[in-house]
Amino acid sequence: MEEKGCNREEAISFLAGLRAEDVHPNQILSSMCTIPHPIAVAVHEMFSATNLGDPGLFPGTLKVEELLIRSIGELMHLASAGGYSTSGGTESNLQAIRIAKKLKPEVEQPNIVVPESVHFSFDKTCDMLGLAMRTVPYGKNYTVDAEKMAERIDKNTIAVVAVAGTTEYGMVDDVPAVAEIACESGCFCHVDAAFGGFVIPFLPDPAPFDFAVPGVDSISLDPHKMGLATIPCGCLLLRDPDVVSCLNVDTPYLTVKKQYTLAGTRPGADVAGAYAVIKHLGREGFRSMVAGCMENTRKLVAGMEACGFIRVVNPIMNVAAFTGGNAPAGWTVSHTRAGHLRIVVMPHVTRDVIEAFLADAASHSTIHKAASSSINYTIRR
Ligand SMILES: Cc1ncc(COP(=O)(O)O)c(C=O)c1O
Known part of the structure; x- marks a missing residue:
């Protein structure tokens, strides 16, 4: 830190220069975050000084959090669901599994049973909580093999996880089957819908994945992904609103005497x-x-198929994966663990962006150049 500060314009211009070094959103086809809705940005600023970690000072902001959890609970078919706003899917997943562990204090060497598709937040969770992670291979369509999942459970299993909207392929596990297995084995059932939670309910024929499925105990769901909110808004929803109290610690010098959240100071913005x-x-x-x-x-x-790429799955949400080549230069795409080219079609990935990407993909691909001439680029704007 310099001894003397600089004026506002200088500081802002310095930061604008660094911000300009970031990849332009038009080139980002790999992210599950997007440009937040303008109303989220405006309201974020309005609430920028609020701290949900000391809610007695911010009763209005606390009401907003309650309204958010209630709205999302309704979306998940359980208006009475409990929960709170987290710093994203990682924290929601960690806290759900912390609850599962607290509920089975008698298990000395606990494990969780998860699909092969799970997000790496579960590696962090298991590391922090001292759990073994048992991974179940894919069955059909890059979703979990429920029969194999049942085989991996034993008396030390504290939780099973299903993913509704997998990070790599956007698939939805058979949540009813996973929840049934959890019920039969008497363990906690967590659904990671960090990405899919704001997509699946709005599809014409949504797969069952939420609290309408008997046995689902908790759901992660991120407004900062398809909910168009500002980063890092996540939500953990719980079927039993009281269960979260098992995470309580005493907070003697705050306006509340107990806290179950992971973070102390928490943004209301x-x-x-x-x-x-x-x-x-x-x-x-x-x-x-x-x-x-x-x-x-x-x-x-x-x-992409007209350019000779081959789809890996039929997308059921806005994630597509391909074999058959690399993305053209200048575009930020990602690859799945199996090496498939992966593209997330977030709201900022508009028809214009797709058109430009496809044009580059067609001219970039020497192998598939002949096929590219037949592409119809009449993508509606
Ligand atoms: C299914 C799923 N769960 C959890 C996460 C982790 O979310 P975050 O990065 O907000 O912690 C992601 C991130 O993409 C995800 O796709």
């Missing part, structure tokens, strides 16, 4: 922004946003 988006868009707005992403995903898949 992203939470209020997330609620603003929900209130502003309503189900109708989200349905339309998801329909647009799905339409763009289908355009992408058709265009």
Whole structure:
């Protein structure tokens, strides 16, 4: 830190220069985050000084968090669900498994049984909580093999996990089958819908994955992904609102005497922004946003296939994976653990962006150049 500060313009211009070094959103086809909705940005600023970690000082902001959890609970078919706003999917997953561990204090060498598709937040969770992670291989369509999952459970299993919207392929595990296995074995059932939670309910024919499925105990769901909120808004939802109290610690010098959250100081800004988006868009707005992403995903898949790439799965949400080549230079895509080219068609990945990407993919691919001439680029704007 310098002894003397600089003026506002200088500081802002310095930071703008660094911000300009970031990859432009138009080039980002790999991320599950997107440009937040303008109402989320405006409300984020309005609530920037709020701290949900000391809620007695911010009763209004606390009400906003309660409204957010209630709205998402309704979306998950359980208005009475409990929970709180986290710093994203990683914290939600960690806290869900912490609860599962607390509920089985008698288990000395606990394990959790998870699909091969799980996000790496479960590696962190198991490391921090001292758990063994038992991974179940894929069955059909890059979803978990439920029969094999049942075989991996034993008396030391404290939780099973299903993923609704896998990070790599956007697939949805058979949540009813996983929840049934959990019920039969008497262990906790957590659904990681960090990505899919704001997509699946708005699809025309949604797969069952939420509290409507008997036996689902908790759900992670991130407004900062497809909920168009500012980073890092996540939510952990719990079927039993009281179960979270097993994580309580004493907080003698705060306005509340106990705290179950992982973070102490917690932003209210992203939470209020997330609620603003929900209130502003309503189900109708989200349905339309998801329909647009799905339409763009289908355009992408058709265009890529015309270039000679081969789809790995039929996308059921806005994630597509391909074999048959690399992405053209200048675009930020990612690869799955199996090496498939992976593209996430977030709201900022517009039809114009897809059109430009496909044009580059067609000219980049020497092998598939002949096929590219037949691509129809009449993508609606
Ligand atoms: C299914 C799933 N779960 C959890 C996470 C972790 O979320 P975060 O990065 O917000 O901690 C992700 C991130 O992409 C995800 O796709």
